[in-house]
Amino acid sequence: xxxxxxxxxxxxxxxxxxxxxxxxxxxxxxxxxxxxxxxxxxxxxxxxxxxxxxxxxxxxxxxxxxxxxxxxxxxxxxxxxxxxxxxxxxxxxxxxxxxxxxxxxxxxxxxxxxxxxxxxxxxxxxxxxxxxxxxxxxxxxxxxxxxxxxxxxxxxxxxxxxxxxxxxxxxxxxxxxxxxxxxxxxxxxxxxxxxxxxxxxxxxxxxxxxxxxxxxxxxxxxxxxxxxxxxxxxxxxxxxxxxxxxxxxxxxxxxxxxxxxxxxxxxxxxxxxxxxxxxxxxxxxxxxxxxxxxxxxxxxxxxxxxxxxxxxxxxxxxxxxxxxxxxxxxxxxxxxxxxxxxxxxxxxxxxxxxxxxxxxxxxxxxxxxxxxxxxxxxxxxxxxxxxxxxxxxxxxxxxxxxxxxxxxxxxxxxxxxxxxxxxxxxxxxxxxxxxxxxxxxxxxxxxxx
Amino acid sequence: xxxxxxxxxxxxxxxxxxxxxxxxxxxxxxxxxxxxxxxxxxxxxxxxxxxxxxxxxxxxxxxxxxxxxxxxxxxxxxxxxxxxxxxxxxxxxxxxxxxxxxxxxxxxxxxxxxxxxxxxxxxxxxxxxxxxxxxxxxxxxxxxxxxxxxxxxxxxxxxxxxxxxxxxxxxxxxxxxxxxxxxxxxxxxxxxxxxxxxxxxxxxxxxxxxxxxxxxxxxxxxxxxxxxxxxxxxxxxxxxxxxxxxxxxxxxxxxxxxxxxxxxxxxxxxxxxxxxxxxxxxxxxxxxxxxxxxxxxxxxxxxxxxxxxxxxxxxxxxxxxxxxxxxxxxxxxx
Ligand code: HDD
Ligand code: HEM
Ligand code: HEM
Numbered sequence: 001x002x003x004x005x006x007x008x009x010x011x012x013x014x015x016x017x018x019x020x021x022x023x024x025x026x027x028x029x030x031x032x033x034x035x036x037x038x039x040x041x042x043x044x045x046x047x048x049x050x051x052x053x054x055x056x057x058x059x060x061x062x063x064x065x066x067x068x069x070x071x072x073x074x075x076x077x078x079x080x081x082x083x084x085x086x087x088x089x090x091x092x093x094x095x096x097x098x099x100x101x102x103x104x105x106x107x108x109x110x111x112x113x114x115x116x117x118x119x120x121x122x123x124x125x126x127x128x129x130x131x132x133x134x135x136x137x138x139x140x141x142x143x144x145x146x147x148x149x150x151x152x153x154x155x156x157x158x159x160x161x162x163x164x165x166x167x168x169x170x171x172x173x174x175x176x177x178x179x180x181x182x183x184x185x186x187x188x189x190x191x192x193x194x195x196x197x198x199x200x201x202x203x204x205x206x207x208x209x210x211x212x213x214x215x216x217x218x219x220x221x222x223x224x225x226x227x228x229x230x231x232x233x234x235x236x237x238x239x240x241x242x243x244x245x246x247x248x249x250x251x252x253x254x255x256x257x258x259x260x261x262x263x264x265x266x267x268x269x270x271x272x273x274x275x276x277x278x279x280x281x282x283x284x285x286x287x288x289x290x291x292x293x294x295x296x297x298x299x300x301x302x303x304x305x306x307x308x309x310x311x312x313x314x315x316x317x318x319x320x321x322x323x324x325x326x327x328x329x330x331x332x333x334x335x336x337x338x339x340x341x342x343x344x345x346x347x348x349x350x351x352x353x354x355x356x357x358x359x360x361x362x363x364x365x366x367x368x369x370x371x372x373x374x375x376x377x378x379x380x381x382x383x384x385x386x387x388x389x390x391x392x393x394x395x396x397x398x399x400x401x402x403x404x405x406x407x408x409x410x411x412x413x414x415x416x417x418x419x420x421x422x423x424x425x426x427x428x429x430x431x432x433x434x435x436x437x438x439x440x441x442x443x444x445x446x447x448x449x
Numbered sequence: 450x451x452x453x454x455x456x457x458x459x460x461x462x463x464x465x466x467x468x469x470x471x472x473x474x475x476x477x478x479x480x481x482x483x484x485x486x487x488x489x490x491x492x493x494x495x496x497x498x499x500x501x502x503x504x505x506x507x508x509x510x511x512x513x514x515x516x517x518x519x520x521x522x523x524x525x526x527x528x529x530x531x532x533x534x535x536x537x538x539x540x541x542x543x544x545x546x547x548x549x550x551x552x553x554x555x556x557x558x559x560x561x562x563x564x565x566x567x568x569x570x571x572x573x574x575x576x577x578x579x580x581x582x583x584x585x586x587x588x589x590x591x592x593x594x595x596x597x598x599x600x601x602x603x604x605x606x607x608x609x610x611x612x613x614x615x616x617x618x619x620x621x622x623x624x625x626x627x628x629x630x631x632x633x634x635x636x637x638x639x640x641x642x643x644x645x646x647x648x649x650x651x652x653x654x655x656x657x658x659x660x661x662x663x664x665x666x667x668x669x670x671x672x673x674x675x676x677x678x679x680x681x682x683x684x685x686x687x688x689x690x691x692x693x694x695x696x697x698x699x700x701x702x703x704x705x706x707x708x709x710x711x712x713x714x715x716x717x718x719x720x721x722x723x724x725x726x727x728x729x730x731x732x733x734x735x736x737x738x739x740x741x742x743x744x745x746x747x748x749x750x751x752x753x754x755x756x757x758x759x760x761x762x763x764x765x766x767x768x769x770x771x772x773x774x775x776x777x778x779x780x781x782x783x
Contacts, residue, residue, distance in 0.1 A: 063550040066506065067543050073513050074539055077528035084517050085525040089752040092518030096756055099514050100763035103507050107770050167755045397532050410540070414547060 006401040007079045007394050012376070013404075016369055017411050018072055021065035023368065025105075026139045026184070027191035027222065028058045029132030034218055036125050050215055051128075052116075056425055058131070059113055064418055066106070071407075079400070083383050083393035086162050087148075090155050093167035094144040101138035105131055139187065140180045147175035150375065151244050152384050178240040179375075182233040186371060189226020189330060190364030195219035197361035200354040202426070213349070220337055220357070226364065227334030230327050235290065241378075242291035242299070245385060247309065248378035250302045251316040253287055254280070262287040262299035267321060270313045275303060277317075311380040319373035326367040333360055450750075450757035457760045458515045463721055465508035467626060467714050470619075472506075473545070474627025476573025477620060478647055506546070518756050531586060534579045541576030544568050574620060581619030585612040610668065614661040621654040622717065629713040632701065645701060652694075682722065690719040 032054040039047035073095075077084050111119070111127040118124075148154075154170025155162045196219035202212040242249045249255070254270035254277045255262060264287040268280025288297040302310055333356055340347035347353050383390040394400075516524040528535065548569035628648040632641065693712045700709045 060550055063546055067546040070506070070510060070542055070546075071539055073510055073517075074528075074535055077513075077517060077524055078532050078535055081525035081528050084528075085521045088517040088521035088524065089519070092514065092752070093755055093759070095514045096518055096759040096763070099507070099511050100759070100766060102510070103763070103767045104770065106507055107767070107774050110774050165751055167752050395529055395532065397529060403532075403536060406536075410543060414543070417547065 003398055003400040004391060004394050006404040008390070010400070010404040010407050011075065011079055013408060013411060014068065014072055014075055015376075016372065017415070018065065018068040019368065019372060020365060021061050021068060022139060022142075023187035023365075024061045024191050025058070025065045026132070026135040026187045028054060028061065028195070029128060029135055031191075031195060031218055031222060032058055033125065033129040033132055034222075035215075036128055038218075040121060040125060046211055046214060050211060050218075053425065054215075055113060055128070057422065059109065060418065060421060060425070062105075062109060064414065066102075068414075069102075079395055080383065080393045081395050083388060086388065087384060090152075090162065090165050090167060090170045091145045091148040093171045094141040094148075098138045098141040101134045101141060105134035105138065108134065136184065140184060143180045143183050144171050144173070144176045146375070147179040148173045149383065150179070150379055150385050151175035152387055157387055174244055175240060178233070178237045182230070182237045182371075185226050185229035185233045186364070186368050187226070188222055189230050190368045192219055192221075192223025192226050193330060193333075193357070193360050193364040194362070196223050197357045197359075198426070200357040203349070204351060204354045204358065216354075216357070217348075223330075223364075224334050224337065227330045230367070231331055234323075234327065238290055239292070245378070246300045247302065247305050248311065248316070248374075249291060250300060250305075251311045251313045251378050252320040252374055253299075254313055254317040255287065255299060256301045256303055258298065258301040258304050260288070260298045261285045261296045262291075264290065265317075268317075270317050272310070272313050309381065311378045316374055316378045319370045319377065322370040323367045323374060326363045326370070330360065330363055330367070333357070450754050453757040453761065454515060454519050454753055457757075457764075458512060458519070459721075461508045461511040461515065463718055465506075465512060466622070466721065467717050469506055469508060470577060470623040470717075471626035471630045473573045473577050474623035474625065475631065476545070476569050477624040478627050478631070478644075478651075480570040480573065481624070481647060481650070482643070506542070509542075515756070515760070519753060527583075527587070531583055534582050534586070538576050538579035538583065541572045541574075541579065544572035545576060548572060573623075577619045577623045578616035581616035582612040584619070585615035611662070614658060614664075618655070618658040618662050621651060621658045622720075625651045625655055626713055626717065629697070630710055632709060686719040686722045690716040693719070 032051055035047050035054060036051040038044070039051055108127045108130040112124065112131060115124045115127060119127075148170050151174045152170075153173045154166045154168070196216055199212040199216040199219060203209055203216055238249070241252075253262075253265050254268060255265065256275045256277070261284065263282035263284045265277060266281040266283065268277040270277045285295040288299055289295045291297065291299055302313065336347075336353075336356070340353065379385055381389050381391065383393045513524075516527075548565045625648065628644055628651055632644055632648070693716045697709050697712045700712070
């Protein structure tokens with residue numbers, strides 16, 4: 001493996017890993033705060049147990065998010081020093097604000113976890129809610145850094161120099177709003193479905209049924225925001241890509257020829273040599289409509305651009321298809337849930353219904369990773385779109401492949417350990433978190449009684 | 450504004466050394482404790498760390514962000530040459546963070562805890578060591594900015610006896626901080642006595658490793674002595690740190706355990722002052738005799754302006770909150 005490829009692979013792996021925990025950190029606290037609010041309103045101790053169980057999950061995943069985020073902030077420099085040398089002062093603004101948000105998040109979490117019965121109950125509740133708010137803020141801010149790479153602004157690029165730097169303009173770049181909106185909704189989608197599915201599993205197995213059913217309902221409610229919001233916000237994102245990065249749109253759609261009334265390509269195998277897609281289902285005119293709100297608008301094809309500026313077409317195209325497919329599936333599941341909620345309450349506990357959610361556990365995360373692949377791979381060969389090539393940004397240090405193997409090993413083992421740990425948390429539900437269970441013991445180690 | 454930014458950079462490094470450092474130190478102290486007392490010491494250490502654990506490690510991130518936003522050239526030069534020690538330090542941070550979480554949030558208690566504990570100890574040593582190595586390499590005139598053979602550029606720029614001794618010194622400082630900070634969490638005289646003994650022992654390590662640092666600096670022709678003692682500020686700082694030590698032992702005798710914490714923090718600040726004031730903004734020395742100055746290599750003025758404001762406003766938001774957190778949990782423990 002050459003150094004350049006290794007560096008890209010390592011970056012992708014680290015980000016792909018971090019994003020999972022980042023999304024949990026953005027959404028889980030809201031689930032927790034919602035359940036906490038229910039407890040404060042209803043005084044039902046099951047909600048209290050649920051809040052505590054979820055807060056432990058938040059703590060574990062928060063720490064992993066923090067650890068992987070710390071790695072990222074170093075890796076940006078370790079792998080892409082040339083990029084950071086020029087980009088740091090321009091797009092660094094969101095990172096410094098993000099720092100503030102993280103700090104608040106960490107402090108609020110400290111208050112929340114160790115503050116049961118110590119503070120005014122609404123102050124305590126607010127701390128939990130604040131964890132979510134600041135997590136959300138940091139996610140939205142850090143996306144600004146990424147959207148800047150897609151849509152660089154806030155500086156003039158003259159003779160290879162970066163002049164008239166304005167970090168505030170860079171922060172408010174064109175891609176930020178659509179990307180941040182879509183990303184936030186996607187986080188709700190992914191985390192909501194994952195959590196709902198896990199609890200559906202325990203309802204199905206008839207373990208601590210009341211406890212898990214309550215959890216399932218809350219999580220599924222949040223998943224709905226994502227299930228319907230993702231396609232809507234995705235459409236907005238697509239329209240913005242069409243304007244900013246026509247070549248990325250063309251790669252997403254494996255769209256080689258410039259044409260009016262362009263067809264939307266479903267599936268298919270892009271052949272970059274022959275410059276065509278085979279075995280695809282083409283829906284006439286829909287691409288033009290999706291991209292420009294006009295069935296006859298012209299959509300530029302890949303052939304209009306020099307070939308050395310093409311992103312990897314196949315990867316971008318497949319990733320886009322995967323995201324759309326799972327997005328549609330989750331929207332359908334969401335629709336079924338809504339129908340059941342309003343018209344067929346008894347469906348909610350039916351085996352097939354719960355199974356549906358269990359199967360959907362990974363769907364949101366698959367769509368999420370696929371979406372990031374579209375964004376990042378679709379930007380290639382640029383690290384700063386139209387300004388700096390990724391190949392020029394990489395560190396001169398040789399032997400990055402070993403670093404890649406090493407980090408891969410770390411991530412794989414971290415992932416295994418976390419799964420193991422979360423499983424053990426759930427195993428302890430009867431004893432620690434569900435007050436209606438005969439095994440329940442109120443006292444717990446670590447002071448979080 | 451640039452001085453505000455530099456001030457924050459210095460402050461966050463300093464706070465990371467104190468809070469993050471005492472956190473690593475907690476692991477080291479546990480490691481130094483024999484089996485009989487370990488469970489007790491673990492409890493005490495946990496009490497003093499847990500609620501603020503996440504916050505402690507944020508200081509490092511703040512420092513890094515300031516570096517790459519405000520001083521990108523310095524940041525990228527260091528990240529290229531010091532790639533390997535940075536990665537090793539990261540490994541320590543990762544292992545440390547995960548092991549800590551698992552040790553304390555794992556709902557089941559069984560033999561897995563032993564494994565976490567082992568990882569926890571090991572990584573508590575790793576990170577401060579490489580932190581020290583990295584700090585040492587910036588003043589040792591061995592960093593190579595231009596092209597050079599792999600070993601010279603990427604290994605011997607940081608791997609030398611001076612670096613190793615600064616690494617050991619950092620480990621000792623961390624352990625010292627942890628032992629002092631934890632005093633106040635002890636629940637009885639027996640625990641206090643164990644910890645005071647630990648603190649004294651670690652003091653000895655600090656002195657020995659400190660002496661090694663100067664010895665190696667001398668052997669490797671690094672002008673550390675002049676760096677520290679050439680001006681009045683350095684001498685005064687070191688003197689104050691030494692006096693503080695006396696006061697600390699007096700306070701421990703009188704069971705005044707809160708001031709002891711501040712004094713230990715103060716000592717570290719003084720050591721850092723002594724080590725950095727002469728160079729002030731010339732923070733990295735290269736093999737070719739040049740240095741990288743924060744002032745010369747700062748980012749565009751507009752960036753510095755915005756960064757400075759972000760830091761100031763951020764701290765207005767954060768600091769009261771953070772102090773309240775520390776305060777609430779300090780109050781609780783009595
Ligand atoms: C649960 C996750 C999820 C789901 C169901 C969807 N997406 Fe998505 N998508 C993401 C998760 C995601 C993401 C991971 O969050 C991305 C990557 C970068 C970003 O801002 O959001 C993304 C990026 C992304 C982009 C590229 C934006 C850019 O490069 O600037 C487009 C055009 C779409 N999406 C469009 C859609 C459409 C039309 C969907 C309809 C079903 C859809 N997404 C569902
Ligand atoms: C603020 C957010 C982000 C920043 C600053 C960022 C930065 C980078 C950088 C510097 C690279 C290396 C250059 C390249 O190959 O493009 C990269 C690549 C990549 N990143 Fe991002 N990224 C961000 C968000 C994400 C996220 C959240 C993901 C998650 C899944 C992601 C996935 C990838 C992938 C897959 C690549 C490899 C592209 C390729 O190999 O062609 N990025 N990103
Ligand atoms: C280059 C890209 C990125 C860098 C350098 C980065 C940096 C960090 C750092 C340093 C932390 C730990 C902070 C702490 O201790 O609390 C962190 C956590 C977090 N990051 Fe990232 N991040 C990146 C990409 C992203 C992206 C793309 C998102 C989201 C959309 C994101 C969202 C978060 C969130 C929500 C957390 C809090 C962790 C939690 O609550 O579990 N980050 N990140």
